[in-house]
Each structure stands twice: as C-alpha cells, then as structure tokens.
Amino acid sequence: MSILFRDLLKKVGSGNHTGENLTRAEAATATRMMLLGEATPAQIGAFLIAHRIKRPTGEELAGMLDAFDELGPKLQPISSARPVMxxxxxxxxxxxxxxxxxxTALLLSAVGQPVVMHGGDRLPTKYGLPLREIWQGLGVNWSTLSLEQAQAVFAQTGIGFVYTPQHFPLTNIIWEYRDQLGKRPPFATMELIWCPYAGDAHIIAGYVHPPTEGMFQVALGLRGVTKFTLVKGLEGSCDLPRDRTAIISLSSASPELERVFLSPHDYGFTPKNVPLGSNEELVTQIQDVLAGNSxxxxxxxLWNAGFYLWRSGSCADMRSGIAKAEELFKSGVVAAKLQQLIQVVNSVAEKNTDNQLLESGQEVKANS
Structure with a gap:
C-alpha cells in the first residue's frame, strides 16, 4: 500500500464538508502512481469513483495532463504552415x-491541414464504435503500427493516429477499472484535451455537459495552450450536430472565450442527424460521400468540413468552406487522400515485416 496515495485519496474522498481538491502537482502524482501501478487496486478503484463523485477541477485536469505528457507517447513535429489540429x-x-x-480528417489533410487523432478499441462504459474500427473498415489499419511507423505515416500523409493500446500501454490497466466501476472517471474528461503531438497544436475537443467547457478552459490555460476549439458535439464528439444549433467556443486573445452559434438551417441543411447502423453500413455511406454522391x-x-476549413484558416468563412468541401468531394481529391493513406500505411507495415524477417534470418544464420 502507498501511504502517499492514501493521503491523496483521503483528500478527494472525504465528502462535501471535509474533502479537498488536489493541487496540480498532486493530481499529476496521483495519475502517475495509478499508471505505474504504485497504488494498490483497492486504492485506484476508490480514487477513480471518489474523484468522479467529487468532480474534477480544471487544475486537476492540468495535473493529469502533466503526467500523461511525462509518461505517454508523442508524435514529433512535422513541417506545416498551420498548427496541427x-x-x-x-x-x-x-x-x-x-x-x-x-x-473531416481526410478532407483537411487533402488541403494541407495536418490532423492527429487518438483512441483505442471498444471501451467502457459505452463500448461504442471507435475510430480505429471505422478507419480499418476504410482500409487503414492503425493498430499494427509502432509509434515510429505512425510517425512515418503522419509525415508523409498529414494524418497521424496514436493508438493507445499499443503506443501508451500504461493506460490499459485503467480501462479494467472503468469496466468494473461502470462509470466514467475524470480520465475520460482529460483524454479529450490530451495532445499527443510535440509541435504547435490546435486542440479540438468535444463535450456534453456545459461545466466541462469551463474545466477545459482552465486546464488549457494553466498549460499554456492558446489555440483550441470546444464543440458541444454529437455524443460528446467534435462532430457538429444538425438537429440543433451548434454551440462552439473558440480561443481568443482575451481571457473570455469567443462564442459561435451555428444553425444548420441558416446554411441550407436539414435538421437531422444520421443514425448509426452497423460499421459496415457506415463504411459504405462514407465511401459514397468520398465518391461525391449526395x-x-x-x-x-459538408456541414463539418465547412466549419473546420474555416476554423483552420483554409477558407475565409463557413459558406466558402462548405462550397470548397463540396468541390473537394466531387473532384475526387478526398478519395485520393484515402488511397494515399492506405498505400503509405501498408507500405510502412510491409517494410517493418521485411525488416523483421531479415533480422530473424540473420539471427538464425549466426546461431547455425
């Protein structure tokens, strides 16, 4: 048992009257000790549920991010005229x-705006469709690449993906606790603003509950992040909704967030979100989009691409962004980007296999 961790647990788990928030340094220490297994299973489970009940602060999220920065992976900077989203x-x-x-990632990278994504497999508590499965359905298998290989793909295509089960295995143990607890701990909030990129970055984060936006602003401010976009998106994602006005907060030079309210109706879109069927159905629908089909x-x-083209500085406003996106889909540029990504990922993976076979043959020869 860790006496230090027990003291941190007592702070967050002592109830409304005597409980305390952690400092940034204490939150970093607690996160580090959980990831490294220095706290006992009982301590970790108790901390995660107690911290959820208490609710995290922006300062605590900043400390958790500090620990992730220290222990986690980062794609290295690439040459880019704009900050990587x-x-x-x-x-x-x-x-x-x-x-x-x-x-959205394919379209942005097609116009020279690099994008980094991160995530894993089907995970608790929702066990919903993850990014990795969508990409794999499109022919892009991120799960077999090492971090160095993912870096090579990122440098060549402008799309990077940090696959946490492989690139940040220290987090795997936390997922077992999430499954057993059946509730999202504050890690689930912190992950949305984690930046596994070492260069100039523009953080795009989705959220569901309005208080989360304030926590994000405090955490990012403490960590010196000056470029970010916060979206009250579909199921807490960065995808803009079509069934309601999109509420978006943009970083600005002033301490106050710049608020943007975007109504789909104002831009000619029907107020309807597309329901999720099977992954196979979604992949077919995406392929139709890439083919330029209505x-x-x-x-x-188009709704999402228009916004992100504008937000990235690739287009002057939403309307020109939407028009540009429609042109890119119809011309086949976005579909071509997917084909390039597939080819580069496969080439990098094959090169690694060839190297492994060569090393294995050399070892056998040396031992014979």
Missing part, C-alpha cells in the same frame, strides 16, 4: 449517431 473524441465511441470525423451523410460531411 488534434481531435479529442470520447474513447468509448459512438452508439447513436454516425461519426464523420475520419472524413446523401444525408454527405450533408453532415
């Missing part, structure tokens, strides 16, 4: 609405 989406996936973020999912793709 790092999309933070819920790790436990989607269950009700069709995700569009992989299409559909409900294409409307969602």
């Amino acid at each position: 790092v999309f933070g989406l819920p790790y436990d996936g989607r269950t009700r609405t069709a995700p569009i973020s992989p299409v 559909s409900e999912l294409q409307q969602t793709a």
